[in-house]
Amino acid sequence: MDKAARAAGLHAGQKATDAMALVPGLVTAEAEPEADAAALTALVDWAVRYSPAVAPDAPDGLFLDIAGVSHLWGGEAELVADFRARLAANGLYFRCAVADTPGAAWALAHHGKGAEIIAPPNGQADLLAYLPPAALRLEPQAAAQMERLGLRLLFQIIGLPRAPLARRFGKQTLIRLDQAMGRADEALTFRRPPHPWFARLAFFEPISALEDLQRVSFDVAAKLCARLEREGHGAKRFVIAFHRVDGKALPLTIGLSLAGRDPVRIAKLLAPKLETIDPDFGIDVVTLEAEAVEPVSGRQVRLDTSTEAAVEDGLAPLVDRLTNRLGEGRVWKAAPVASHVPEQSSRHAAPLKPATGGGWNPEAPRPLRLFRQPEPLENVMALTPDDPPRQFQWRKRVHRVLQAEGPERIGAEWWRADIDTISVSHVRDYYRVEDQEGARFWVFREGLYSAGAEARWWLHGVFG
């Protein structure tokens, strides 16, 4: 109902013939409750971007539980502004209200003054006081009764004794009032996106033997994988939960490096972890959930069978075994990073990712072992301040340098930081030096030469 319609004298609930009489050229459309409900459901699914808990309020409203999420937008006002802006961009004009309770928010959104009301914490009583009783979501006869008795504003009702109020208008009225004021809880039916990748097995008798757990973990995996296979999907993570008789659920998680749906492999990865499950009095339900589900093409005969087959049959299971045994981050492949800073020029990448083009410059010698923290050198002797060292002491051993190469000056990457933080103190002059035994080291001098200050030397790595 927009402004133009209201100006023409139309209102919701008006008879179509009356409306036609007021506005002769009115275009009417059949009401489609199912389509409206479907649109509302779509809106609920969209609103999940603001809060994980969204409940539809048929026929034309939404409840969003924004407790603990509004700070992500910078505050409740910012969240509401963003919400409204996005809806307005789609041609949807909403009245929004933020309050402590769903009841108060509903009342303010439907009957409050203004399209956007944010009630301060515990401040809903003042805002609700001058709203009509209909704002409490009362049953029609109770609302009509109140109207007849001259109770036109809520503050008149709030002050009434509770027992007579309940007797006269029904218990529901009292509950609605308490829900709006925050004295009673209200259960909203939040819409959860259906989680389709889920399988469940229940047993007549509780099981507890390890062999049984192994068998049922394979059975439930086979059940889920059959569905994944049918619908052309695979998953990278599987969460199995053993539900004990006493109601406790014991979850286990395994990960795959490539999305898969082979129950034998899943059961194999689960097997070593099953020992940690304490069945207690027995397990009567087992559930398996697939996460990170993605489309996986079916089994395909490849022309270059030699390399691809190896990844599918050998490497992927090996990487999965190791990752599940050691934990994430302990299995990796080094990938180049475009950075001059040595310790940042290599990063840990997924072990089965195909190698990307580019690489490290082979003409810039880098050590085979790079220490995470450069180690300080003592008693360094150099001929002139910007010469390589002639002798240094590292780990209580004196090394005489016979040959040296350098310097390779590596500065801070000024383009990554603010202009104010740039300074020459983050310059390192790297030298490749060889001692009397032929051992090769990568040493650097910190900062530029300044008279009076002693140069500080560090050892960053050893060449083979």
Next chain:
Amino acid sequence: MSGFRDGRLAALKAKIAALEAGGRADSESLPFGTPQIDDCFLGGGLALGQWHEFTGAGMEVETAASPAAFAALVAAPLAQRGEAVWVLRRDDLFAPGLAGLGFPAERLIQVCARDEAEALAIAEDALASVGVAAVFAEVEAVDLTAGRRLQLACEKRGSTGFVIRRRPYGGQERKTASGSAAATRWKIAPAASQPGPGEFGLGPPRWRVELERCRGGRTGAWLMEAQTAFTWEAGHGPHPLRLVAELGDRQLASAEPVRLSA
């Protein structure tokens, strides 16, 4: 008579070779491309489908940089056949350094184990996997049982193990078993490099390489060089290691009269 003797000898040698190969008829080898070195091995090169041990000396027992570099270069031609797995106890292997030496770091999966037993178990697991051509394991010591297990894992798929002996920082030296199931044992020490004529700085990295033990073959000592390291040709040559000089054979050297000096 002499012909008969030679025939018997050849038959015996073949029998021993078959036993050494553990029943595998097709025991492959990886030649160095230098006859002086290749002649030391039974199969004309470093035996594949077995595991080899690389140790350092002095400072290297804790950093194990030279043995690791040498093992990587020995294994570099293998990386074309499949992935390589490097089992670490300490995450300090620097991939750009490996790439500079000429080892294809993009084919290397690195695994960081939490303790010695786990590192050996991972190495065993990786050796027995399809698609893995070479496995490097940085461990402190391999006892006879673990060595035998590694050997069995190697024989499963014909992949080759490279065990790099490395003591954890600050740790006490562990008593090592006298025997070893390794096919070969190498002792690698860095050697002074020689820059090319008219060049400054350091030359290509060099190592003093001692083949201390070689099952079915002879031992030897050489000075070797990674001639293409830190150039654009790294990793594209026939074999990344080049023989610079033959060092005195220790067995022969000990037979000579030792001149004692003050």
